[in-house]
Amino acid sequence: MPPDLTAEILGLITEEKYKKNHILHKEGTTCNYIYIVKTGIARTFYHKEEKDISVHFALEGDVTTAIDSLISREKSRYGIELLEDCELKVISYRELQTLLSKYPQYEEYIRAIILHSYVQLANRVEEFLFFNAKERYDNLIKEKPKLLQRVNLGHISSYLGITQETLSRIRKSV
């Protein structure tokens, strides 16, 4: 972030606490906030054909938001729920944008955020093209080693695109 803006931006950030199972963002609504997880886990998901599909897990230090809505300013297909009690830092996207639009460097920071999401998604496609279930699992725990102890298998298997039974067998075989 532009150093001269740091103080102003910090002023926009609030801290909030929520209990496990709290819905941070409701599916089908417009998202106006960016969240940074201080403690706990937030899970981004959506529904399709009765199934609940996990698309992202935000652990300590991770940023989360309904990215599609943040870009489009329209309703999101994603929901975000807390899997543990959480402490979050929250920033209003609207206020952030108002602040940043005063400054010419604004554009590149927003862009970097969007690019990051894009690259992440491209990597996810690549995972399906190149790796089998076991390898995708290994990649996931390498990236987020604590995930497995803290999130149930059903959530993780939907993220990996496999059944819970297969995930259970993979995990055992390690």
Added chain:
Amino acid sequence: MPPDLTAEILGLITEEKYKKNHILHKEGTTCNYIYIVKTGIARTFYHKEEKDISVHFALEGDVTTAIDSLISREKSRYGIELLEDCELKVISYRELQTLLSKYPQYEEYIRAIILHSYVQLANRVEEFLFFNAKERYDNLIKEKPKLLQRVNLGHISSYLGITQETLSRIRKSV
């Protein structure tokens, strides 16, 4: 696009013709152009582990560019080659941006383009989560019915994440 800008934007567009096998954009270089295919086919691909992976096919009327580089302004992991002789409309991203940045509405149009790429990619992840090879194939030919007659199986199978043999069998079974 903002209607009042149309004339100015049209002034930036040039028409170019290239032969089959021409490299429109070289892997690992920064991309400065957006292409619209008038006739022919352009294939976006990248290399991984010796393999050539197709990520996008642009047919008549489709837009193509090395999207990662366009967002980041850095070198792209993608290359774009022509699978047939092509007539293209070409616009310099730099010039477009200079023009658009004079106008306040600028932001939302650029954003819409980026969002579109993002949503496309999210759909592609979803394809792997929900659909088997046959279904992914059906979705592809529904979207681009002429693709199969014009692009060889190897390119299409790498896009679908299956082997060429499997694609051949799927196609036969229809």
Added chain:
DNA sequence: TTCTTTTTTTGATATATGTCAAAAGAGATT
């Protein structure tokens, strides 16, 4: 046309993953 190269198809077999049903385990509640 004929020859050569590239692409597509076919067959046999192996492996990965899904499905369904049931059992085992863990945590919460009484």
Added chain:
DNA sequence: AATCTCTTTTGACATATATCAAAAAAAGAA
């Protein structure tokens, strides 16, 4: 401790897809 609920594991079997090798077909070049 006993019960209830939710999650995870296990087993048997079915299906999808990969792999390797070879044949057939199509496309391009001479």
